[in-house]
Amino acid sequence: MAIDKRSVEQIVQAVGGKENIEAATHCVTRLRFVLHDDKRVDEKLLDQNELVKGHFQTQGQFQVVIGPGLVDKVYDEMIAFTGGERASKDEVKKAAGKKQNIVQQAIKTLADIFIPILPAIVTAGLLLGINNMLTDPGIFFKGQSLVDVYPAWTDFASIINLIANTAFTFLPALIGWSAVVRFGGSPLLGIVLGLILVHPDLLNAYNYANAKLEGTVPVWNLFGWEVQKIGYQGQVLPVLVSSYLLAQIERFLNKRVLDSIKLLIVAPVALLITGFLAFTVIGPVTFAIANAITDGIVYIFNTFPVIGGLLYGGFYALLVVTGMHHTFLAVDVQLIGSEGGTFLWPMLALSNIAQGSAALAMMFALKEQKTKGLAATSSVSAFLGVTEPAIFGVNIRYKYPFIFGMIGSALAGILLTINHVLASSIGVGGIPGFLSIFPEKWGVFFAGMGIALAVPFGLTILFGKFAKAGAGNKTEPGSPQSETATPNTGAGIEAANEASAASETDALSSSTLLKVLEVAAPLRGTTLPLKEVPDPAFAEGQMGQGIAINPSVGRVVAPFDAQVVHLIKSKHAVMLEHASGVQILIHVGIDTVKLKGSAFTSHVESGDHVKAGQLLLEFNMDEIREAGLPLTTPIIVPDGQTSVGKVEELYPGDVAEDGASILKIHLAF
Numbered sequence: 262m263a264i265d266k267r268s269v270e271q272i273v274q275a276v277g278g279k280e281n282i283e284a285a286t287h288c289v290t291r292l293r294f295v296l297h298d299d300k301r302v303d304e305k306l307l308d309q310n311e312l313v314k315g316h317f318q319t320q321g322q323f324q325v326v327i328g329p330g331l332v333d334k335v336y337d338e339m340i341a342f343t344g345g346e347r348a349s350k351d352e353v354k355k356a357a358g359k360k361q362n363i364v365q366q367a368i369k370t371l372a373d374i375f376i377p378i379l380p381a382i383v384t385a386g387l388l389l390g391i392n393n394m395l396t397d398p399g400i401f402f403k404g405q406s407l408v409d410v411y412p413a414w415t416d417f418a419s420i421i422n423l424i425a426n427t428a429f430t431f432l433p434a435l436i437g438w439s440a441v442v443r444f445g446g447s448p449l450l451g452i453v454l455g456l457i458l459v460h461p462d463l464l465n466a467y468n469y470a471n472a473k474l475e476g477t478v479p480v481w482n483l484f485g486w487e488v489q490k491i492g493y494q495g496q497v498l499p500v501l502v503s504s505y506l507l508a509q510i511e512r513f514l515n516k517r518v519l520d521s522i523k524l525l526i527v528a529p530v531a532l533l534i535t536g537f538l539a540f541t542v543i544g545p546v547t548f549a550i551a552n553a554i555t556d557g558i559v560y561i562f563n564t565f566p567v568i569g570g571l572l573y574g575g576f577y578a579l580l581v582v583t584g585m586h587h588t589f590l591a592v593d594v595q596l597i598g599s600e601g602g603t604f605l606w607p608m609l610a611l612s613n614i615a616q617g618s619a620a621l622a623m624m625f626a627l628k629e630q631k632t633k634g635l636a637a638t639s640s641v642s643a644f645l646g647v648t649e650p651a652i653f654g655v656n657i658r659y660k661y662p663f664i665f666g667m668i669g670s671a672l673a674g675i676l677l678t679i680n681h682v683l684a685s686s687i688g689v690g691g692i693p694g695f696l697s698i699f700p701e702k703w704g705v706f707f708a709g710m711g712i713a714l715a716v717p718f719g720l721t722i723l724f725g726k727f728a729k730a731g732a733g734n735k736t737e738p739g740s741p742q743s744e745t746a747t748p749n750t751g752a753g754i755e756a757a758n759e760a761s762a763a764s765e766t767d768a769l770s771s772s773t774l775l776k777v778l779e780v781a782a783p784l785r786g787t788t789l790p791l792k793e794v795p796d797p798a799f800a801e802g803q804m805g806q807g808i809a810i811n812p813s814v815g816r817v818v819a820p821f822d823a824q825v826v827h828l829i830k831s832k833h834a835v836m837l838e839h840a841s842g843v844q845i846l847i848h849v850g851i852d853t854v855k856l857k858g859s860a861f862t863s864h865v866e867s868g869d870h871v872k873a874g875q876l877l878l879e880f881n882m883d884e885i886r887e888a889g890l891p892l893t894t895p896i897i898v899p900d901g902q903t904s905v906g907k908v909e910e911l912y913p914g915d916v917a918e919d920g921a922s923i924l925k926i927h928l929a930f
Contacts, residue, residue, distance in 0.1 A: 264331075268312045269338040272325060275310065277301030279343035286348045287336040288854040289834045289846075290804055292325040299323060314900065315803030326803040328899055329827070329836055329846045368588050373443045374501070375590040376889050378435045381428040382594075383688030388425030390689065390696025392418055397700040429686070432594065433458045433493055433500040440501055446508030450528055454507055455500055457536055458544070463492035466598070481540075488541050495598020497591045498547035499539065506543070507535040555599045558592070562604055566678035573605060574674015575667050577612040581648060582657070593687045602683030602699065607706060608674040610646070610684075610694025611713040615670035617643025617691070619662035619717035620651035626725025638787055638811075646690030649891075650811075653795055662721045669716035673709035680705040778839060780924035781820040781873065783847050784894060786812035788923055790910060791895060796851045799895045804846070806908040807897040808923050817847055817878040819871040820896075820923075829854075832861035835877055841928055842904045849880055851891040860884040896923065904928055 273279055276294055284295040296302070302323060307313050312335060315326040327335050340347060395418040398406045408415045428435065434455030441451025464472055464479055469491055472478045479490040493499045510531040518526045562569040580586040589605060596603035621640035624633045639650035656663035682705050684697040698706045782788075787810065794800045794809045823837040826844060833853040838844045853860070860881040865871060885892055898908050909925040 264334050264338050265312070266338060266342070268310055269335055270342055271306060271310050272313065272335070273339060273343060275303045275306040276323060276325070277303075279345065282343065282345060284348040285336070285339070285345065287327075287332050289329050289829045289848065290332060291327060291798060292332060292336060292339070294323045294325070295321065296323055315798055315801055317797045324798070326798045328804060328901070329834070329897075368585055370443065371588050371591055372889070374436065374439045377439045377442075377887065379590075379688060380887060381435060382686070385425050385428035386686035386688035386697050387693075388421055389686045392422045392425055393685065393696070393700050395421070400700050400703075425686075429597070430494060431456065431459060432495060432598075436497065436500045437504050440504035441508050444505050444508035446504075446511045447528070450507060450511060450532060451504055453532060454503060454535060454539075457532075458493040458496075458500055458503070458539060460492065463490055466492050466494040466496060483541075486541075489545065490540075491544075493544060493548065495594070496548060496551060497595050497598070498551040499544045501591075502543050502547050503535055503539040506538065507531055510534055551595055552599060555595055558596070559600060562678055563681075566681075567675050569604075570608065570674035570676070570678035571671050574608040574612060574677070575671030577609055577670065578616055578648070578652060578663065578667050581652060590687070593684075597684075597686065600683075602685055603687065604678060604681065604683055606684040606687045606690075607677050607682045607694070607698055607709075608670070610690045610697070611673040611677070611706075611709050612666075612670040613643050613646050613648050613691040613694070614710055615673065615713040615717045616648045616651050616656055616663070616666040617641070618669065618714045619666035619721045620655045622718045622721035622725065623655050623659065623662050626722055634787070644691050645693065661724050662717065665717045665720040665724070668720065669713050672716060673712040676705065676709045676712060682706055682709070776841075776928045778821070778841060778843055778926040778928060779922045780845065780896070780926065782810065782921050782923045783820045783877070783896060784810055784812045784817045784849075785814045786810040786894075788911075789893070791897075794851070794893050794895055795891050796895075799848075799851075799897070804895070805897045805899040806910075807845070807895055808910045809893050809895045810923070812849075812882065812892055812894055815880040815882045816876060817849060817880070817894075819873055819875045819877055820845070820847075821873050823871055825865050825867055825869045825871060825877075828863055828865065828867045831856065831858040832863045832878060833858070833880075835863075835865070837871075843902060843926055843928065844899060846897040846899060847877075847894065848897065849878065849892075849894050850885050851893055853885060853890055855890070856885070856888060860888075898924070898926060 272292070273282070276282065277296060277298060278301075281297050281301050282294055283297050286293050299318065304316065307316050307325065312327055312331070313325055314328055317324055339345075394400055395407050395414060398404055398409065401407050402410050408418050432455075434452050437451040437453075437455030437458075438448050439451070441454070442448045469478065480487040481490050511527060514527045514530060515523065577586065580589070586609075589609075593603045593606050596605065617640040620636050620643060624636040624640070627633050627636065636651075636655045639655055642648070643651040652663065656666060680702065682702040683699055684694075685699055686697050689697045692710070695703060695706055695710075789809050789811060791802060791807055791809055792800050798804055799809070817835070819837065821837075821839055823839050825835060826838045827836040829835065831854050833850060833856070834846060834848040836844055836846050849861070862879040864876045864878065871877065882892060898905055906927040909927070911923050911925065
């Protein structure tokens, strides 16, 4: 398809002209801009452009939806017109990050550092929970632990404890690795730095308080300057600041040292300078700051437990919506390291349950089958500690279940804080979260769990019936028959309602010959309508009509006999063309272009002919989740195809790779 140069020039004009473009790149569906001044965007001019399917702003980027198979041509034409430099997605992401305020940047930085190490922390938390069940008295036998009654289990429990404690014992090494990578340094040097800070020759930080009281804290004497010889086990700030310094020194030296001697100069000098400063300045100062912050938080929750439980327990779900919940991972880790336990994580676990309970109630309060299915599956996810599907897919969409979930979580939080319930580890949320709780407080925690289950469920059911009674025979918000649907919100991005496919059908002449192309499920999972996809470009139907699947297996197969028109370079999306000329786009996950293909394996190339059921792609679901990206996979029939008439969405529930149909495309000839 030839590109109208005037339309491309109009896009540049609409985003404020080429002088307003700081950086620009594209993915499979859209142009991604970082603009100097977002206020200069002329949205009306964009809406009038025939190339533009939609536009929105998110995370410092202004994105203009063009469509698959066309966006790369538009981008090439735009670069030729503006004379600008091509930018990678990482460069645009970095430039967009600069537009965020200091709080947003700090939150994003902490998330980038702690999310990659969460699998190790979650594993440690689960294993510590099992160890607690084996070694704590009073769980199975009065006044005795299981290993007391059955001594043969003692060494078994000891091995579990060793495996579980490793992640926390060497936590600075994990943080050092992730932080140095985030700050642009060598991951190996980050690991070494973390291990230096917990070297066995140092006084263990957990024994520092007693050693200080006894006056036995060891010191180094540096030409008359005494420096305490202590480690930083369980500490966050010392390794974060030291990692930043290490990365900066390494980058500085890499730019100035000859390649032939880099191995002899860069790493030794960077580690030596950082190590000395870590023990002499950074460590003591940040250790004092971290302890002061910890003491302040502990004081507030000990002195005003009701207020602490009410605020953190009640508003934690809002933190999830804004993304600020990642900030508190560092606080939890610091509390465990300094105080031996955290009172924040138990409230997080019950907030998960409260939102899950509210979503489960919606399954009974709603009549519309598609949303009932989403409510059921997302509630299970929340009960297991992952609340985003319940919050963004159901609760915020209808508003009142989200509020009732917060109320139930606040009441449960108050119960926990006034009874000083602590978690010995983090990473295990929802119902399995009891494994993180010190066993002597299990009774209170389960009582809080009862509140988190009963209050949101009961209030949501009652209000749902009241709302329906007041509405008479009106259709539910969000149902296909409703005149106005409540927008679905995800991570701060509002997704508007998808355009009605039925209205397009009315425009078809009754004499038009229709043939039907059935599209089988290209991957196994659960179907959901496009409007529930956590990306406005898909949710608003800007790309075209279709359906989405939450996958349960990391394999994509051909939904019909076809030719592979285009396999995206990063392998996360593929365009297929049927013999009738109909094209469909299969886009695995949301924003998975950021992974640069690392989670994907392709089994076909552009131009290949494939048979229905033939394997196209494989993807690592765990790697995508660990990157914090949704797995939701849209299957799109792009707009502008003359052979396409009506597109029907089918909802078979759990779909499989054995030919279950998910779409019917009526062909107009």
